[in-house]
Amino acid sequence: MPESNAAWIPPEAAAFIAAQAERFQAMTLDGLDSELHRLVAAHEQLVDHDCINLYAGTNIPNPRGTALLGSSIGSRPNLGHPGAKYNKGMRHAEQIEVMLSILLQRLFKARFVEHRVGSGSLANLYAYMATCRPGDAIMAFSDAAAGHPTHHAIGAAGLYGLKVHEVPFDPAHMDIDANGLRDAAKAIRPRLIIMAGSMCLFPYNLQAVRTVADEVGAYVLYDAAHMGGLIAGGCFQQPLAEGADLMTGSTYKSFGGPPSGMILTNNPELAERLDRIAFPGLTANFDLGRTAAMVVAVLDLLEHGPAYARACIANAQALAASMDRAGIAVFRPGARDGFTQSQHVALVATPYGGGNAASSRIEPANILFTSIGLPLPPVPGDANGIRIGTQEITRWGFQPEHMATVADLAARVLVKGEAAENVRPDVIAFRRGFQKIHFIRG
Numbered sequence: 001m002p003e004s005n006a007a008w009i010p011p012e013a014a015a016f017i018a019a020q021a022e023r024f025q026a027m028t029l030d031g032l033d034s035e036l037h038r039l040v041a042a043h044e045q046l047v048d049h050d051c052i053n054l055y056a057g058t059n060i061p062n063p064r065g066t067a068l069l070g071s072s073i074g075s076r077p078n079l080g081h082p083g084a085k086y087n088k089g090m091r092h093a094e095q096i097e098v099m100l101s102i103l104l105q106r107l108f109k110a111r112f113v114e115h116r117v118g119s120g121s122l123a124n125l126y127a128y129m130a131t132c133r134p135g136d137a138i139m140a141f142s143d144a145a146a147g148h149p150t151h152h153a154i155g156a157a158g159l160y161g162l163k164v165h166e167v168p169f170d171p172a173h174m175d176i177d178a179n180g181l182r183d184a185a186k187a188i189r190p191r192l193i194i195m196a197g198s199m200c201l202f203p204y205n206l207q208a209v210r211t212v213a214d215e216v217g218a219y220v221l222y223d224a225a226h227m228g229g230l231i232a233g234g235c236f237q238q239p240l241a242e243g244a245d246l247m248t249g250s251t252y253k254s255f256g257g258p259p260s261g262m263i264l265t266n267n268p269e270l271a272e273r274l275d276r277i278a279f280p281g282l283t284a285n286f287d288l289g290r291t292a293a294m295v296v297a298v299l300d301l302l303e304h305g306p307a308y309a310r311a312c313i314a315n316a317q318a319l320a321a322s323m324d325r326a327g328i329a330v331f332r333p334g335a336r337d338g339f340t341q342s343q344h345v346a347l348v349a350t351p352y353g354g355g356n357a358a359s360s361r362i363e364p365a366n367i368l369f370t371s372i373g374l375p376l377p378p379v380p381g382d383a384n385g386i387r388i389g390t391q392e393i394t395r396w397g398f399q400p401e402h403m404a405t406v407a408d409l410a411a412r413v414l415v416k417g418e419a420a421e422n423v424r425p426d427v428i429a430f431r432r433g434f435q436k437i438h439f440i441r442g
Contacts, residue, residue: 049435050428051366052406056199056226056344056389059256060396062440065296069258074289080279093288100291103298107232107305108247110240110264112271115294116283120225120250123261124148125156126282127246128192130273131219134161136191139184139218143373145169146199146387148223165190171375172335174201178208185216195244196223199372199387201333201340203237210243219245219270228262229254229391230342232301233309240266254312254343254391256440257297258290300440308394308439312343315390318400320345322407327415331374331385343394346374347386352414354382362413364420366427396434405430 141147168180222239320339355371374385
């Protein structure tokens with residue numbers, strides 16, 4: 001973390017870092033130890049038990065998986081392939097790697113899987129390195145189409161030296177513009193075309209992208225960071241079957257596991273490149289406690305995935321309709337039937353001063369949102385959209401009949417102008433009825 005006086009740090013972050021640093025510097029070692037445990041407990045109480053967490057990038061994992069993150073298995077060096085480790089004494093632990101690989105292959109019907117990457121963002125970097133060289137052109141969704149920063153110049157794509165061009169997008173369908181993509185790709189000659197990103201309301205026309213990619217000699221990458229759980233449950237599109245060469249993803253979000261990443265492919269040549277990038281390349285040692293926790297998450301999805309995915313979608317559709325009735329500005333693509341076919345719902349942020357402003361305004365009510373770009377006029381100094389997701393509240397047992405209450409609580413702040421602090425006790429009281437995790441084994 002940079003110093004609080006670093007020139008590139010936002011002013012509000014600098015002030016927070018400085019205040020906390022001054023406080024911690026004045027504490028004894030015992031005081032710091034005590035404060036650490038207090039902060040962890042307070043965070044767990046707030047986020048796990050007192051909030052309606054609609055942040056689209058999170059989930060509550062199976063506690064059996066969380067327990068494995070604390071195992072000493074994760075603290076041991078771990079270099080090489082299972083059965084041929086550089087460090088010895090791994091004959092039990094390395095079997096877990098094989099277990100996770102075969103389970104992910106079964107879950108996603110994929111021939112090859114790379115699970116040693118530490119995050120979805122790093123998975124994208126690995127995919128770039130396996131398909132492109134610095135200086136190559138790629139195509140990706142823009143911010144307005146919910147493209148992820150790792151697809152852009154500010155993220156892994158730019159840091160690796162790729163030249164990023166926008167995928168032509170049809171906002172009325174929240175999908176690619178197939179004709180525009182063909183014309184642009186013929187002019188750009190991209191090495192890679194990236195589909196999906198930080199919000200997916202509807203499936204994308206992957207077959208059209210595959211056709212264009214074949215015409216120009218490009219690979220197709222589907223970024224399933226947010227959609228892994230629904231894809232695993234068979235309730236969203238199936239990227240590898242529909243023509244993607246690679247599918248990357250995070251293993252939390254809708255997937256419901258620990259923070260980590262994965263890459264899947266049916267292409268042996270790409271699989272070999274990815275394996276060499278991981279070892280002896282960039283990963284080398286990795287956390288086997290996280291690998292074990294991922295096994296728990298995959299087992300959950302193999303048993304409960306279809307029902308969980310259906311429930312996420314049903315809750316999102318009910319929440320969108322309830323928010324619309326409550327007067328909240330829900331985004332609806334003009335050419336689509338309904339607000340969403342996924343766990344995501346998008347809100348128009350303009351009436352609330354922007355997505356970050358709205359998220360900050362409602363946070364004291366213990367309702368968690370986040371901002372997103374939408375294909376709408378910009379909001380000066382802020383995002384023009386709000387992104388919410390139902391994956392976590394679904395795991396906490398929320399059902400479609402509860403969405404009207406969620407919408408009314410949010411509308412009290414966003415529409416009626418009630419102070420968020422006054423709404424918070426009602427949020428906490430409502431949330432008390434949802435304390436059991438569903439769609440998990442054990």
